[in-house]
Structure formats: structure tokens, C-alpha cells
């Protein structure tokens with residue numbers, strides 16, 4: 001954060017007053033379960049987005065992104081207008097969401113820096129929403145719970161950007177705990193417990209570098225499929241509100257109530273909720289091999305049932321399966337491209353990632369990005385010492 005403060009001071013010739021750090025996240029298991037009020041295992045990562053700012057008079061805001069050098073300007077009078085094409089849309093969206101909740105918006109100059117890879121499936125946008133939300137509300141003394149701040153970030157995506165995402169990304173960025181996988185319930189919106197990876201294991205993250213062009217609409221269509229399936233299942237099982245309320249056996253017994261596609265979408269979500277619960281037990285018992293197998297199972301289900309995998313993601317998982325060092329791997333996040341996570345021994349992770357990268361380049365001609373991820377702490381904001 002100190003470096004960002006110095007860059008801010010050199011650029012704006014003034015000192016920032018508050019700052020916040022918000023991590024990206026990895027979805028470990030529990031794919032597309034959040035908006036079905038289901039269960040997820042996720043973690044915050046060591047890579048963060050940092051945001052610092054100083055209030056100014058008037059209504060003009062300036063944001064300097066020190067990652068790519070762009071300067072973005074907007075006016076508080078224009079918050080309701082169409083989102084701009086640059087990253088300030090996340091900040092403007094957050095101001096809108098906070099304002100709805102009673103926050104009095106004010107003008108500022110802000111600086112940001114981020115190590116969270118962009119559009120890869122590690123929630124760089126959620127990290128920015130959370131970092132700016134924490135810093136602005138912290139400074140203003142505006143009381144908002146972590147769960148509500150996460151909802152405000154989700155509101156940016158849902159209401160301002162038209163993407164019907166769930167709460168996972170912002171929630172994980174805020175509630176992540178160092179060295180821990182958090183197990184969350186998206187009905188009650190709470191962390192049920194934390195799980196450590198057995199000592200000596202890590203996640204290698206390998207970015208397929210390819211994304212469908214229609215990721216946003218694909219995502220929204222999957223969500224509609226799930227909601228349709230839940231509605232039909234509720235007619236068979238009164239009281240069932242979402243797919244979270246359906247057990248794998250119940251789904252099989254009511255298969256005929258659904259179209260073939262709805263059945264496969266539901267099978268993925270119901271299966272993922274079930275796998276999260278199984279995984280929690282396996283981790284508690286230190287069964288890393290069993291846990292890893294669930295990651296492979298999850299990917300198979302994405303490929304066959306939810307159809308949110310791609311040829312490139314499948315190639316990465318096939319390479320993983322053929323490598324003895326890998327205990328489990330799957331696509332992570334929304335899918336339709338983006339990243340895969342690979343469970344490996346920490347001291348073999350770098351060599352493993354290089355092997356996969358080489359093999360992937362050989363098979364597809366694509367140069368993958370790789371990261372070894374530590375399980376990082378959740379977001380935090382603080383007043384900055386004044387120079």
C-alpha cells in the first residue's frame with residue numbers, strides 16, 4: 001500500500017486519506033451454486049487490488065489506474081448514465097449502490113493498483129468494487145456490514161452492468177481468511193466454517209487465455225435454466241425454493257418433470273452442493289486424494305451437464321489428469337473460458353505449472369499464464385497516516 005500512496009502523492013500532489021486492499025478469489029468447489037442459494041468452498045488469494053483516495057471539493061472525480069497508467073474522470077451528476085467502457089464503471093456502480101443504501105456521495109481523487117489478473121475468473125472486478133467500497137465507507141464512517149457491502153458489489157454487476165451474477169466473488173474477497181478455504185452458505189449468507197489444505201499443498205492456477213465472446217449472456221441463460229428447473233421441481237416437492245433444496249435422489253426421481261437440458265443444469269448444481277459437503281468432510285479428515293477427485297468430478301459435470309467448459313479448459317484438465325503430480329483440477333468461476341485450478345504439492349507446483357504450460361502450448365499453440373496461489377486474507381480498509 002505504501003508504494004501506491006507514494007505514486008498517488010507524486011501524481012496528485014496531495015496525500016490520500018484512506019486506503020483499502022481487496023483480494024481476488026478462487027472458487028475451489030461449488031460451481032454456479034451461489035445464485036441457487038447453495039454451498040461453495042472458496043478462498044481469497046494473495047493478489048489484491050489496492051485503492052487509496054482523498055476527498056476534493058466539487059463534483060468531479062478522478063481515478064488513476066497505476067497498473068496501466070490510464071486516468072479516468074467522471075462527475076457525480078452523471079452516476080446514473082450508461083456505464084463507461086473503462087474500469088471506472090465499477091467505482092461509479094459502487095457509488096450508485098452505496099447511495100441507494102443512504103451513503104452521501106462526495107467527490108474524490110483516487111489511485112488504484114492491482115495484481116489480480118484481469119478477466120481471468122479471479123474476480124478482479126469484485127476486488128475493485130470491494131476495495132473502493134471499503135475505503136469510501138470507512139472514511140465516511142458509514143456503517144455497512146460485510147455481507148451488505150458484498151451485496152452492494154453484486155448490485156453493481158446486476159443493476160448497473162446487467163450481469164446476473166451471484167454473491168460469491170465479493171463475498172469471498174471480504175470473508176476470505178489467511179491459509180483457509182471458507183465454506184459458505186448462500187441462503188443464509190454466512191461462512192459456515194473454514195478448512196485448511198493439509199500442510200504442503202497449494203493451488204496452481206492456469207489461465208486458458210481464451211474466453212467465449214458471449215460469456216455474459218451465456219451466464220445469464222444458465223441462471224435462467226436453473227431457475228426454471230427449480231420452479232418445476234417445486235411443483236413436485238412443495239417447499240423447495242431453489243436447487244439447493246433438492247437432493248441428488250430427489251432430482252433423479254423427478255427427472256421427468258424437466259426437459260433434458262434443465263435436468264442436466266440441475267444435476268450440475270445439485271451435484272456441486274453435494275460435492276461441497278463431501279469435500280468439507282474429506283478435508284476435515286485430511287483425505288487430500290478424495291478431495292482432489294471431487295475437483296475432477298466437478299469439471300466433468302461442468303463439461304457434460306452445465307456446458308460451461310471450453311475445448312481449451314478441457315485440454316488443460318486432460319493434461320492435469322495425465323500428470324501424476326496433480327491430485328485434482330477443474331475450471332473455476334463462471335466458466336466459458338478463464339482459469340483452471342490444480343491441486344498439487346506446494347514444492348512441486350512451479351515445476352508442474354511449467355509442464356502443463358508447455359504441453360498446453362504444444363497442443364493448442366496458446367501461451368498460458370500461470371500463478372501459484374496462496375490462500376490470502378480477506379479485504380481490509382484503514383485510515384492512512386498523514387504525511
Ligand code: GLA
Nearest residue numbers: 031032165166167168333334
Ligand atoms: C462467477 C459469478 C459468481 C458465481 C461463479 C460461478 O464468478 O460472478 O457469482 O456464480 O461465476 O460459480
